[in-house]
Amino acid sequence: MEPKSSWCFMFLLAGAVSQRVIYSDPVCGVRGSTVTLLCTFTPDTVTQGGREVLVEIIRVIWCQNHPICQGVTPTVYDNxxxxxxxxxxxxxxxxxxxNCTLQISGLKEEDEATLRFRMExxxxxxxxxxTTGVRVTVVDGTQMKILSSRDGELERGEAVTLTCTTECTFHQLEVTWFRDGHALPDTGPSLHLSPLKAEDSGNYTCDLKNTVGTISHPFSLNVEAGEEEQSTSTEQSTSTGGVDTLLAVRLLLFSLHTVLIIIVASIVIRRTCVCKKAEQPPDVTEEL
Structure with missing residues (x-):
């Protein structure tokens, strides 16, 4: 028997029952982002020399919307x-x-399809x-939401991480963070705040840059003042109150002093005028 015929005969004895392909779950991605289709495969085995060996795969193919990726079917990848x-x-x-993992970057509307993998x-x-394939859905925008690594009240000096997320993948798209409507310098999907300060309190939102309709609902973060900060605030308040009282007293004294000076000055001026009038000689009219 020729070697080729012998190999074919052994393959038929082994049977084509062990090969399989396992896909990831359906994928949803925001337009312009990058998605990864996780995939693994196992080739058939044949008996050679009394032991089971995997058939060597030399061609791997990914195609869109075709049940078996065969013939003249347009492919999105072919090694x-x-x-x-x-x-x-x-x-x-x-x-x-x-490993048959496939990555799609710069998602477009035309990428929305069911993709399947073929090995030869x-x-x-x-x-x-x-034939199951993996379904890829492309959306223009999807509302983000913010998740916090901590629940309950937060105090000054602690740490918290806010994560911007959504059901659809937005990998390689820039995230913009806001606090009370003002943009923050952070651009990653997670915002780490540590150590927390009172000024970190506010309403946080996140959004995908250059993507319409993705801004999240506000997430309220409230940082409670620690004992030291509360004590300092009380002292500052007391000190400020004392300064205000002292200033009021000084203004009152200054006003009274000014009024007193005016009264004294008025009395002096009046007395001076009376004295000058008394010193003047009486008028003498000569008789003609």
Whole structure:
């Protein structure tokens, strides 16, 4: 028997029952973001030399909306096409051994589809496509929400992490954070505040930059003042009250002093005028 016929015969004895492909759950992504389709596969096994060995896979394919990715079906990735020139946004992160993970960047409306993976050996005797596939949904925008790493009241000096999240993936899209409507310098999906200060209190929101309709509902953060801060605040209040009282007393005394000076000055002026009038000689009229 020729070697080729012998290999085919052994493959048939082994049976095509062990091959399989496992996909990730359906994926939802915001337009412009990057999503990753997790995938693993197991080739068939054949008996060679009295032991089970995996069939060598030489071709891996991903296609859209086709049940088995066969024939002239347009593919989004095919390792037999050098550099995958037709779909540069589709990047294969897997191999030909068991990892079939695919990454899609810069999501567009045309990427919304059911994608399936196909594997082939050299002689195309061990070929398999899991028809279930993985569904990719693309949305223009989805409202974000903020989750906190801490529940309950927060005190000065503690730490908390706020996370901006949504049901759809927004990987590689910039997140903008706001406190009371004012933009913060942080741009990551998580905002870490430590150590907390009283001025960290406020209403926080997050949004996807350059994406419409994604701003979150406000998340209220209230930082309670510690004992030391409360004591300092009381002292400052007492000190301020004392200063205000002293200032009022000084103003009153100054006013009274000014009024007294005016009264004394008026008396002096009046007496001076009376004295001058008394010193003047009486008028003498000569008789003609």
């Amino acid at each position: 037999k096409i050098q550099n995958n020139p037709n779909n540069p946004r589709y990047r294969y992160l897997g191999d030909t051994k068991g 050996d050299e002689k195309k005797l061990s070929v398999y496509t899991n």
